[in-house]
Amino acid sequence: xxxxxxxxxxxxxxxxxxxxxxxxxxxxxxxxxxxxxxxxxxxxxxxxxxxxxxxxxxxxxxxxxxxxxxxxxxxxxxxxxxxxxxxxxxxxxxxxxxxxxxxxxxxxxxxxxxxxxxxx
Numbered sequence: 681x682x683x684x685x686x687x688x689x690x691x692x693x694x695x696x697x698x699x700x701x702x703x704x705x706x707x708x709x710x711x712x713x714x715x716x717x718x719x720x721x722x723x724x725x726x727x728x729x730x731x732x733x734x735x736x737x738x739x740x741x742x743x744x745x746x747x748x749x750x751x752x753x754x755x756x757x758x759x760x761x762x763x764x765x766x767x768x769x770x771x772x773x774x775x776x777x778x779x780x781x782x783x784x785x786x787x788x789x790x791x792x793x794x795x796x797x798x799x800x
Contacts, residue, residue, distance in 0.1 A: 687723060688719050688722070688723050690719060690720065690723065700720070701723065701724060701727045701749075702749050702750070702751070704716065704720060704724045704727075705724060705727055705728050705731060705749060705750065706750055706751070706752055706755045708724065708728055708775075708793060708794075708795070709728070709731075709750065709755050709758060709759050709763060709795075710752075710755050710758065712794060712795050713792060713793065713794030713795065714792070714793060714794075715780060715790060715791070715792045715793075716790070716791065716793065717783075717788050717789060717790060717791065718777070718779060718788075718789040718790065718791040719789075721777045721791040721792075721793040722777065722791075724793060725775050725777065725793065727749075728774070728775055729772065729773075729774050729775060731746050731749060731750065731759065732759070732763060732764060732767060732774045733772075734746050735759045735760045735763060735764035736764045736767065736768060738760065738764065743756070743760060746759060746760070763795065766795075766798050767796075770796075773796065774795060774796055775793055775794065775795055775796065776793070776794060776796055777791050777792070777793050778791060778792045778793075778794070779791050780792050
């Protein structure tokens with residue numbers, strides 16, 4: 681039974697799953713949008729939104745907590761200097777998922793996850 685088991689396994693071990701989410705998060709922060717499978721995008725959304733919420737605090741402690749998952753220094757700096765100020769007034773909902781259809785090779789549901797545009 682799966683009682684109280686939250687999240688998708690994505691057919692990976694816990695270490696591989698965490699590594700996948702870290703790499704996807706870095707790519708999303710670096711490029712602003714990525715295309716991946718729908719299941720990966722749905723797992724990535726809360727992972728990235730928690731990172732952005734930490735970055736909005738802007739403290740040294742929150743920077744170190746974010747550095748646990750964002751290992752590239754340039755991407756971590758971009759998270760704190762560009763992405764977090766963009767969402768300073770927003771109380772969540774920093775990303776959106778757009779379904780893009782099926783992948784040609786195996787028919788997997790594909791989706792584009794992107795950071796929301798600035799609100800004025």
